Amino acid sequence: MLDTDFFRRWMTAAAAFVDREADRLTALDSPIGDADHGSNLQRGFTAVRAALEKEAPDTPGAVLTLAGRLLISTVGGASGPLYGTLLRRTGKALGEEAEVSEEQLAQALRAGVEGVKTLGGAVPGDKTMVDALVPAVDALGDGFAAARAAAEQGAEATTPLQARKGRASYLGERSIGHQDPGATSSALLIAALAEAAAGSEGVR
Amino acid sequence: MSDDKLVGIVLVSHSAEVAASVAELAKGLAGGAAAVPVAPAGGREDGGLGTSAELVAAAAATVDRGAGVAVLTDLGSAVLTVKALLAEGDELPEGTRLVDAPFVEGAVAAVVTAATGADLDAVEAAAREAYDYRKV
Numbered sequence: 001m002l003d004t005d006f007f008r009r010w011m012t013a014a015a016a017f018v019d020r021e022a023d024r025l026t027a028l029d030s031p032i033g034d035a036d037h038g039s040n041l042q043r044g045f046t047a048v049r050a051a052l053e054k055e056a057p058d059t060p061g062a063v064l065t066l067a068g069r070l071l072i073s074t075v076g077g078a079s080g081p082l083y084g085t086l087l088r089r090t091g092k093a094l095g096e097e098a099e100v101s102e103e104q105l106a107q108a109l110r111a112g113v114e115g116v117k118t119l120g121g122a123v124p125g126d127k128t129m130v131d132a133l134v135p136a137v138d139a140l141g142d143g144f145a146a147a148r149a150a151a152e153q154g155a156e157a158t159t160p161l162q163a164r165k166g167r168a169s170y171l172g173e174r175s176i177g178h179q180d181p182g183a184t185s186s187a188l189l190i191a192a193l194a195e196a197a198a199g200s201e202g203v204r
Numbered sequence: 205m206s207d208d209k210l211v212g213i214v215l216v217s218h219s220a221e222v223a224a225s226v227a228e229l230a231k232g233l234a235g236g237a238a239a240v241p242v243a244p245a246g247g248r249e250d251g252g253l254g255t256s257a258e259l260v261a262a263a264a265a266t267v268d269r270g271a272g273v274a275v276l277t278d279l280g281s282a283v284l285t286v287k288a289l290l291a292e293g294d295e296l297p298e299g300t301r302l303v304d305a306p307f308v309e310g311a312v313a314a315v316v317t318a319a320t321g322a323d324l325d326a327v328e329a330a331a332r333e334a335y336d337y338r339k340v
Contacts, residue, residue, distance in 0.1 A: 072288050076254030078281035081288035119287055167280060
């Protein structure tokens with residue numbers, strides 16, 4: 001079972017990964033975006049990390065809904081409402097239980113990804129976050145490491161795609177040949193999930 | 205339309221200057237619009253380009269007179285932030301609506317219509333119709 005501390009570790013690991021990869025995310029966002037993805041997410045997850053320490057939410061669902069709310073209010077770019085919706089929907093789907101199963105998390109995350117698709121209107125193949133998140137959720141039944149690998153493959157597979165959503169879509173064919181920054185940060189979020197899971201195995 | 209409450213209007217742009225200028229333009233072009241509550245919500249709180257959920261929520265609260273609030277946006281994160289706030293349920297005043305309209309022309313149409321005491325449906329319709337105004 002996954003407890004509140006697992007979800008706190010997930011968010012803390014996500015904040016650490018975003019810190020580490022911020023420059024890379026911004027670099028990916030330079031040719032096809034407005035070169036702020038890394039700094040935007042860094043601002044958001046820094047706020048999430050601070051709030052989790054201060055407010056100490058006491059259920060898995062509460063951790064994710066708090067994180068989602070902060071991302072919506074602090075990121076400043078489109079990734080704020082998108083990641084915020086992902087985490088809030090996932091958190092709400094987890095309900096108020098003190099511990100949740102991996103199966104419950106997989107289902108909740110699927111609801112979160114559906115929320116992202118509805119909000120942004122993107123479908124797989126549009127060169128967005130969805131291209132990393134959907135394969136990750138599909139693979140989660142095989143474990144966290146499988147989800148991480150699937151998300152990373154999904155992000156890499158956005159390179160030959162033409163963007164059909166967001167600012168990159170204005171570039172048309174010129175968006176081809178660049179890995180999507182949103183799919184890349186989505187893979188980081190899933191990698192952080194696997195990191196949190198690996199941490200709990202180490203403790204046991 | 206039976207009471208005299210006016211629909212509030214929020215203008216959300218990536219740029220603080222654009223939001224404020226369009227608010228000024230819309231009020232300037234709409235005769236008798238002085239009474240229409242219009243609030244810009246532009247840029248991030250630190251002044252950079254982007255969208256601030258806090259500024260949007262604060263702007264909506266200041267223009268809410270109980271007749272609903274029409275929110276017009278430019279693009280990208282402005283649209284998604286308002287949609288996400290609306291989906292939250294309690295972040296924006298009751299009767300707040302994202303209006304699908306061109307930013308400048310829609311803002312003028314919305315303010316002109318709101319100044320007549322029209323309800324939210326009419327303000328939204330006027331702003332949307334601005335899409336049909338061809339220039340060539």
